[in-house]
Amino acid sequence: MTIDGFDLAAFVAATLAEDMGQGGDVTSAAVIPADARFDAVMDSRDAIIVCGLDIAAAFFRALDPAVRVEMLVDDGDRVRAGTDLMRIDGSARALLTAERSALNTVQHLSGIATMTRAYVDRIVGTGATLLDTRKTIPGLRRLEKYATRTGGAKNHRMGLWDAAMIKDNHVAVAGGVGEAVARARAAGIADIIVEVDSVDQIEPALAAGATHLLLDNMLPPVLRGAVTLVGGRVPTEASGGVTLETIRAIAETGVTYVSVGRLTQSAPAADIGLDFHLS
Incomplete structure (x- = not known):
């Protein structure tokens, strides 16, 4: 191993x-x-x-x-x-x-x-891929992410260094989604994940150069509309409060990925x- x-x-x-x-x-x-x-x-x-x-x-x-x-x-x-x-x-x-x-x-x-x-089995046939998160026990991230791979998930970021992830607090300090993404691009970062919590943030994020959209805490009907709006221009990821009971409906909206923190946080x-x- x-x-x-x-x-x-x-x-x-x-x-x-x-x-x-x-x-x-x-x-x-x-x-x-x-x-x-x-x-x-x-x-x-x-x-x-x-x-x-x-x-x-x-x-x-x-x-x-x-x-x-x-x-x-x-x-x-x-x-x-x-x-x-x-x-x-x-x-x-x-x-x-x-x-x-x-x-x-x-x-x-x-x-x-x-x-x-168990989560992977629930989304078989939807086309969506399960991702883990950075919600790991300090010092055990490599091991815990090995375990999620063993269970059939794909690893998300290993740490803060391997991709930018612009979240709501980054947006608030930067002064907007577009400005935050523009700064990440100016810094030479190739992979820029942007968390959006409303559909109206999608176009500004894409126009500024986001390479991956994290659709945060959206219900399936909203997710489906967001995926349609993105139109395959970048991968989409559903995140926030995903459970075994809800993951199938979320995956069926057409998102590329579903990320689940509880895989490492609560197993x-x-x-x-x-x-x-x-x-």
Whole structure:
């Protein structure tokens, strides 16, 4: 597994350091003999889209380089409740110390991927593409956006640097949609996304050089009219308050994209466990 811009070794080291602190795993050191070995099975108690198994394995390998890991499914697989995901065999102390960090990661990422797939499934056949947002936990953006891709979404901006997004506060300070877009173009920015919250902002934004319109908090009838007005000149994106119940009607308006912040902001963790047995 390769995630652009993500340092797996550094993430694993920092996460384990957070959990172990200066004293290490005092419970395992006191209770578990140094030469004890465990084999274990990671399994899902929920029906999920699997995500993060390679990262989970990296925690075990960091503390026991000789651990044996057998992947039973792949990231992106849709599995039923009760499915075994991974088998591991290694030092009991190391596996117990790494267990929570590994599970936290795969539970969180699988939860995001699972919610994402539910949204993707709702808009099949509409022609619209699901986008994520920057509403991510600080420090976890690359991982969480990997999870949304695993669930079938397309990544929106990775950060503030890869496209301009002119929102209402930018417009207010700049003195208007057209002026804000003109300033972005004068700065040499190629991709200029403009948030519009009323149809009358569309033509000024396009005339000034917007390359993508974010249609914010518009009901489906208004969205349909906005898409007609844009007439395919730039991609259109519906955003704001999108739920599983409303996304189909929104996607059917003809928008190019639908963006959903809750994919990373509100996805519940998947119920995944690790059952140990003495080797």
